[in-house]
Every structure is written in structure tokens, then in C-alpha cells.
Amino acid sequence: MVEKKMLFFNCPVCKKPVVLNVETSDFQELRRIAIKHFDHILLIEYDMYATLRTLTTFKSVNINEGRKIICPKCQRVEYIPILTEELDRYAFDHGDHALLVYVIFGRIAYDIVDIIRIGKPTLPVKNIIRDIVEKVGSEYLASMLTEIIISGPKIIYADEEIFHKINELFNRIRILRRIQIIRGKYKIKEDLPLAYFKTVIEDIKNDPEYEALDKLNKQLDFVEKLIGTLEKSFKENPFRAKQILDSIKEEPLKAILRRALEEKYSITL
Numbered sequence: 001m002v003e004k005k006m007l008f009f010n011c012p013v014c015k016k017p018v019v020l021n022v023e024t025s026d027f028q029e030l031r032r033i034a035i036k037h038f039d040h041i042l043l044i045e046y047d048m049y050a051t052l053r054t055l056t057t058f059k060s061v062n063i064n065e066g067r068k069i070i071c072p073k074c075q076r077v078e079y080i081p082i083l084t085e086e087l088d089r090y091a092f093d094h095g096d097h098a099l100l101v102y103v104i105f106g107r108i109a110y111d112i113v114d115i116i117r118i119g120k121p122t123l124p125v126k127n128i129i130r131d132i133v134e135k136v137g138s139e140y141l142a143s144m145l146t147e148i149i150i151s152g153p154k155i156i157y158a159d160e161e162i163f164h165k166i167n168e169l170f171n172r173i174r175i176l177r178r179i180q181i182i183r184g185k186y187k188i189k190e191d192l193p194l195a196y197f198k199t200v201i202e203d204i205k206n207d208p209e210y211e212a213l214d215k216l217n218k219q220l221d222f223v224e225k226l227i228g229t230l231e232k233s234f235k236e237n238p239f240r241a242k243q244i245l246d247s248i249k250e251e252p253l254k255a256i257l258r259r260a261l262e263e264k265y266s267i268t269l
Contacts, residue, residue, distance in 0.1 A: 005050035013040045013057055018118065024048050034091065034098035034115040041091035041098060043113060058091030058100060063202040065195060071099045073112050081203040082196070082250045083219075093117075106249070128172075129212050130205040132165050138205070142198040143188040148179060149223055150192060150260045157184035172213055175220045193255035196223075223253070227260045234267050245269050 007020045018037065030045040030053055045054040066079035071094055080090045080101060088103040093115060100111040132141055136159065144156055144166070158166040158181050170176035188194075200219050204212040234241035248254050261267040 007044075007046055007050045007052060009044075009052050009055065011037055011040075011042065012055065013042070014038060018042075020116075020118075022046060022050055024050050030054075032113055034100070034113040036093050036098075036115055036117040038118075041093065041115075043091075043098075043100060056089065058089045060092075061090055061203065063199065065202070066199050067108075069099070069101055069108070069110075071112075072110055073097055073099070082199055082252060083203075127205060127207065127209045127212050128165060128169050129201060129209075129216065132162060132169065133201060133205050135162050135165070138198050138201045139188055139194060140186070141201055142194045142196075143190075143192065144186070145197040145201075145220065146192045146194050146256060147189050148176065149197075149220065149227070149256060150263055152264065153179065155180045155182055157182050157186045159184075159186055173217050173220065175217075175224060193252060193259055196250070196252035196256050199252065223256060227257060227264070230257060230261060230269070231265050231267065234261070234265075234269070238269075241267075242269050 002023055002025050004021055005024050007022050009018050010016070011018050014037070016038075018035070022031070022033070024031070025048060028048065030047055032043065032045050035042045035044065039060060041058045041060050043056040043058065044052060046052050061080060063079050063081070066082050069078045069080060070076070071078065071092070074094055074097070076094055076099075078092050078099065080103070084103045086105050090101040090103070092099040092101075096114070098113050098115040100113060102109040102111070129141070147153060148156070156179050160183055163181065163183050167181045170179055170181060200216065204215045207215070230241050230244060233244060245254060245257060248257070258269060261269060
């Protein structure tokens with residue numbers, strides 16, 4: 001017999017209480033449902049007594065580049081960041097269902113679950129990176145970051161409307177502090193491989209500011225150290241350096257590494 005019962009729990013993401021009126025039955029199997037809760041998505045399983053048995057949180061992303069995902073139910077195309085954790089989870093609201101994406105050591109698994117919605121969208125959290133992107137676009141900032149990693153300029157121009165924000169951002173990122181920002185027209189370097197940092201920016205622009213800055217700091221450190229590793233390896237064993245580069249699966253990252261090695265050290269891999 002199907003019954004309606006109340007289910008209560010606190011959301012682990014925003015700590016707000018969640019109250020659901022769920023259907024239960026005499027069957028022993030757990031029931032599953034996805035919940036669009038403000039700006040995040042949860043997956044819950046509950047039993048015949050409306051007792052919560054499992055609760056899983058998923059990242060909600062909205063980017064136009066990255067690793068392509070096609071929903072097996074409605075064929076809608078989505079993207080997840082190229083760089084993910086070894087074990088990661090993403091969710092997309094597709095109207096009457098949620099597309100759940102599991103990243104497991106680089107491999108992708110899908111799940112389709114009915115979805116309900118609770119709460120109104122929350123006001124966006126403070127994030128200087130989002131402020132910059134809203135004024136000049138992600139390609140503008142991606143061009144600056146890519147140029148700095150590849151060419152290592154000592155001076156970067158920034159347009160008047162965004163000068164103070166760029167200056168503040170650069171002062172808060174270790175690698176960027178060495179760059180002098182000067183008021184002037186900045187021209188996007190369309191000939192540079194911008195896809196990698198454009199994806200990074202889109203992935204972090206809606207995070208809380210401290211998280212976004214930490215992630216950007218780590219990404220820049222990672223790329224800079226990888227370039228140094230490849231340069232050192234090339235001097236010792238060019239074949240080994242090529243093996244390291246070939247082992248990297250992300251083509252946008254490889255494009256930056258190749259260009260940086262060519263411009264900084266005249267190394268072609």
C-alpha cells in the first residue's frame with residue numbers, strides 16, 4: 001500500500017533543514033530521488049518507513065567547454081571540467097529527471113533519477129573572479145593567465161574599467177604578484193591556447209571566493225611546475241620528456257605546455 005510520510009534531514013551543503021512528503025510502500029527496496037536544493041543537487045535513498053538511508057551531494061556546473069557528456073535519456077549535451085578529482089560527482093537538472101555523472105579515476109558513469117525542486121536560488125557568493133568575468137568575459141582573464149605562464153611578461157596592461165579588480169586579484173595569487181599591472185588597453189591573445197584556463201575560470205567563478213582563489217593558485221602552480229619538470233627532463237633525456245608530455249590526456253593543457261617550452265626554452269616536443 002502506498003502512503004505519504006514526512007522525511008526530515010539537514011542539507012550537508014547549506015545546512016538548511018529539508019522536509020519532504022514522500023511516497024512509501026510495503027516493499028523493502030529503497031526509493032531514490034534527486035533534489036534540486038537551491039543551487040546544489042542531492043541524491044537521497046529512503047526506506048519504507050521514510051527513514052533516510054543514504055545522502056549524496058553532487059556538484060552543479062554550467063560551463064560551455066570541457067569534457068562532453070550526453071544525457072542517455074534526453075540527449076541533452078552537458079560539459080564537466082577537464083580536470084576533476086579522482087573520484088568526483090556532477091549533476092544536471094533536466095526538467096523531469098537529473099543526470100548524475102560519476103567520475104571514477106578518469107572513467108565516466110551515468111545515472112538518471114527523478115528530480116524535485118526545493119528552495120529559491122540563493123544570491124551568488126562574493127567572488128572577484130566572477131566580478132572580472134562579468135565585466136570583460138572569461139577569455140580576457142584566460143588570455144592574461146595563459147600569456148603569463150607561456151611568456152612570463154613583467155608587465156600586463158588592464159583596461160580602466162577592470163584595472164582595480166585585476167590588480168587586487170594578481171596581488172592575491174602567488175605567481176601573479178610578480179607582474180606589474182598598468183592601465184591601458186589589453187588585447188586578448190587569440191593566437192595563444194586559451195581553452196585550458198578558460199575552463200578553469202568557468203569552473204571556479206561561482207565558488208566562494210577563498211575556494212576559487214585557492215584553486216586558481218594551485219592550477220597556476222601546477223602548470224608552472226610541470227613546465228619546469230619537462231624542461232629539466234628534456235635536458236637529461238629528451239625521449240623521457242616526450243613520454244611525460246604524451247602521457248597527459250588533456251589536450252588544452254598539452255597545448256600550453258608545448259607553447260611554453262617553445263617560447264621559454266626553444267624546446268619542441
